[in-house]
Amino acid sequence: MRVNQVSVLELSRRARLAVSQRHWAAVETAANSILRIDEHSAEGWFLSGLYQQSQRQLGAAMHAFEYAWQLAPERYDAAIELAGLKRQQLHHAEAVQILQQVGPLCHQSSLYSHKAAQIYTRLGLHESANPFYRRAVAIQPDAASLKASLATNTTLLGNIDEARLLLNDLLHRYPKHQRHHWELAALRSAQDDHHLRQMQQLLEASDEPDERNIFLLYAIGKESEDLERWESAFDCYQRAGAAAVRLASASGYQIGQDTAPLDALPSLCSRDWCAQHVTSSASKDNELTPIFVVGLPRTGTTLVERILSSHSNVDSADETFFLPIALRQAIQSTDYTNPDLTVADLTRVAETSLREVAKTYSDLVRYRLDGAQYFVDKYPLNFKNLGFICAAFPNAKIVLLDRHPMDACFALFKQPYFNFAYRLDHLADYYLAYDRLRRHWLASLGERITSVNYEALVTEPQREIARLLDKLELPIEQACFDFHTNQSASATASSVQVREAMHRRSVQKWVNWERQLAPLSASLLAAGVSV
Numbered sequence: 001m002r003v004n005q006v007s008v009l010e011l012s013r014r015a016r017l018a019v020s021q022r023h024w025a026a027v028e029t030a031a032n033s034i035l036r037i038d039e040h041s042a043e044g045w046f047l048s049g050l051y052q053q054s055q056r057q058l059g060a061a062m063h064a065f066e067y068a069w070q071l072a073p074e075r076y077d078a079a080i081e082l083a084g085l086k087r088q089q090l091h092h093a094e095a096v097q098i099l100q101q102v103g104p105l106c107h108q109s110s111l112y113s114h115k116a117a118q119i120y121t122r123l124g125l126h127e128s129a130n131p132f133y134r135r136a137v138a139i140q141p142d143a144a145s146l147k148a149s150l151a152t153n154t155t156l157l158g159n160i161d162e163a164r165l166l167l168n169d170l171l172h173r174y175p176k177h178q179r180h181h182w183e184l185a186a187l188r189s190a191q192d193d194h195h196l197r198q199m200q201q202l203l204e205a206s207d208e209p210d211e212r213n214i215f216l217l218y219a220i221g222k223e224s225e226d227l228e229r230w231e232s233a234f235d236c237y238q239r240a241g242a243a244a245v246r247l248a249s250a251s252g253y254q255i256g257q258d259t260a261p262l263d264a265l266p267s268l269c270s271r272d273w274c275a276q277h278v279t280s281s282a283s284k285d286n287e288l289t290p291i292f293v294v295g296l297p298r299t300g301t302t303l304v305e306r307i308l309s310s311h312s313n314v315d316s317a318d319e320t321f322f323l324p325i326a327l328r329q330a331i332q333s334t335d336y337t338n339p340d341l342t343v344a345d346l347t348r349v350a351e352t353s354l355r356e357v358a359k360t361y362s363d364l365v366r367y368r369l370d371g372a373q374y375f376v377d378k379y380p381l382n383f384k385n386l387g388f389i390c391a392a393f394p395n396a397k398i399v400l401l402d403r404h405p406m407d408a409c410f411a412l413f414k415q416p417y418f419n420f421a422y423r424l425d426h427l428a429d430y431y432l433a434y435d436r437l438r439r440h441w442l443a444s445l446g447e448r449i450t451s452v453n454y455e456a457l458v459t460e461p462q463r464e465i466a467r468l469l470d471k472l473e474l475p476i477e478q479a480c481f482d483f484h485t486n487q488s489a490s491a492t493a494s495s496v497q498v499r500e501a502m503h504r505r506s507v508q509k510w511v512n513w514e515r516q517l518a519p520l521s522a523s524l525l526a527a528g529v530s531v
Contacts, residue, residue, distance in 0.1 A: 008034050008041060015047045024054045042072035049081060058085055076105040080112050084119050090325070090336075092123055093367040103132065110139040114146055117153070124318050124368060126156045127488075144170055151183065158487065160187050176202060178215040182416070185219040190226035199223070210243035217243070218416050225414075230512045237414045238516075241422035248419045255429055258420040261384060262433035264343045266440040268350040269387030274444040277354070277391040287395060288362060288369075291376045291472065292323070294383040295401030296434060297418065298411035300454040303483075303502075304399055305378035307465055308472075310479040310486045315375040317368045323382055323389065326360040339381070349388060357392035374474070383434070386441045390448050397472050398445075400438070403454035405431060405524055406510040406531050410517060428523035435529060461502045 015030035028051040034044035049064030062085045068078035079102040086095035099116055106112040117132035133150040140146055151166035167184040171177065181199050190196060199220050206213055221236030269277075291308060293301050309316035324339035331348040341349070369375050374397075382389065389396055403411075409431055412421035420430040442449060450471045457464045465480055479486075484501045510517060521531045 076102040110136040182215040182219040190223040196223040259433040281394040293378040299401040299403040306483040315372040322364040354392040
C-alpha cells in the first residue's frame with residue numbers, strides 16, 4: 001500500500017473519531033490534509049462537507065457532498081447528506097430524487113437508513129420513510145431511538161397495533177420514559193387502568209418538579225378521561241398546563257405574541273383591502289387547485305381532510321407550512337421557514353404584491369401530489385392567511401371549520417402543543433381574537449369560504465358530506481363517506497382518531513368539566529360568544 005493511501009486512511013480514521021466527538025476543527029484539518037494528498041478524494045470532500053455543514057455554510061457543504069458523490073457514485077452517505085441539505089433549502093423534488101436513487105445502497109447502514117427516513121419524514125412522505133426506519137431497526141435492533149422513530153412512523157401510517165407493541169417494548173426497557181407513556185396513551189382509549197396505575201406510581205415516585213413531568217401528566221389526564229375519571233383528568237391537565245406556562249414564561253413567552261397578529265389582520269386586510277385585492281375564477285380542467293382546510297386546531301380539520309382526500313380527484317398534501325413560507329419569501333424574510341408571521345411580517349405581506357405567492361407555493365408542494373386536479377392542504381392555522389390566500393389564488397377553495405367554543409377550547413387545553421392554551425384566561429383571549437378574525441373573513445370574503453360545522457358533520461354525516469362536496473363542485477363518491485378506510489398517512493395529533501368511523505363522542509364533552517371551566521365560559525359569554 002502506498003504511503004499516501006496509508007495517510008488518507010489514518011486521516012479518515014482520525015476525522016471520523018473527531019466527528020463522533022463533534023471536534024469540528026479536527027475534521028476540517030483532516031479533510032484539508034486528505035485533499036492536499038489527493039484533490040479528487042471522495043472521502044476528503046465528504047469530510048469537508050461535514051465540516052462546512054457544522055458551520056452552517058450550507059452552500060459550501062452542498063458543493064462538497066455533491067462533488068464527493070460525483071467522484072464516487074457508491075457514496076450514499078454523501079448523497080443522503082446532500083438530500084438533507086436540499087430539503088433544508090426547500091428543493092424538495094431534488095431531495096426526493098436523490099433519496100430514490102441512493103436508498104437501495106445504504107442497506108447495511110443503520111445511521112444512513114435512519115437519516116434517509118428522517119428526511120422523508122420531514123418532507124411529509126411517511127410511507128416512503130417506513131422501509132428505511134424498518135431497515136435501521138433490523139440492522140440495530142437494540143437501539144431504542146431507532147425503535148422509537150419506527151413507532152412514531154407506524155402511528156402516522158395507522159398501524160396502531162404495531163406501534164403499541166413497539167412502545168410497550170420500549171417502556172419495558174425504559175419504564176420512566178415519559179414521552180413513550182404519552183404516545184402509548186394517545187394510541188387508544190384506555191379500557192382498564194393498568195397503564196394508568198403504572199404512570200401514577202411513576203409520578204408519585206418522582207422527586208422532579210411538574211416542569212419535568214409534563215408529558216406524564218398529560219398522559220395520566222388522557223387515560224383518566226378515557227375512564228371517565230373527570231376530576232383527576234382535569235387536575236392533571238391543569239397541572240401540566242401550569243408547568244408548561246412556567247417554562248414558556250421563562251423563555252419570554254407572552255400571550256400577545258399569539259393574539260396580536262389575529263387582532264391586526266382585520267385592519268391590515270380590511271373589507272376595502274379584500275375588495276381591492278381578492279379575485280376569484282373558475283378552475284380550468286388542467287389547473288392545479290388547492291383546497292385549504294383551516295380553523296382552530298382540534299376542530300375537525302383532519303376529519304375533513306380525510307373525507308376530501310378520499311375522493312378520486314383530490315390529492316392530499318397533508319399538513320404543510322408551505323403557504324406561510326411562500327408569504328415569507330414574498331417579503332424576502334430571512335426567517336423563511338418559520339410559519340408564525342408577526343404583525344410586522346403581516347403588515348409587509350399586506351403591502352406586497354402577492355402575484356408570485358401561488359407559484360412559489362405550487363413549486364414547494366408539487367412533489368407531494370399525484371396528479372389529481374385538486375389537492376388538500378390542511379394546516380389549521382392558515383385561518384390567519386385567508387385574505388392572502390384569496391388574493392394570491394383566484395381558483396383556491398377554502399373550507400373553514402367551526403366547532404362549539406367550549407369543546408374547541410377544551411380540546412386545545414388538554415394538548416401539550418399550544419402556548420396560548422395552557423391557561424384558561426389565555427385560551428379565552430386567543431379564542432376571542434380568533435372569533436373576531438373568523439367573523440371578519442366571513443363578512444369580507446363571502447362566497448370564497450365554505451363553512452363546515454363540526455357538530456353538524458358528525459351528527460348528519462351523509463347530509464353534510466354531500467353538501468360539502470357540492471359546494472366544492474366535486475361529484476359524490478362513496479369513498480368520501482368511508483373516509484376511515486383511507487390508508488394514507490396523517491401527520492397530525494388526530495392521526496389515530498381519523499382511522500375510526502364517524503362518531504359523536506366528542507360533542508358536548510366539555511360539560512363533564514363545566515364547573516372547572518366556568519371561568520372560561522364566563523369570559524366567552526361576557527364577550528358575546530354563545531356557549
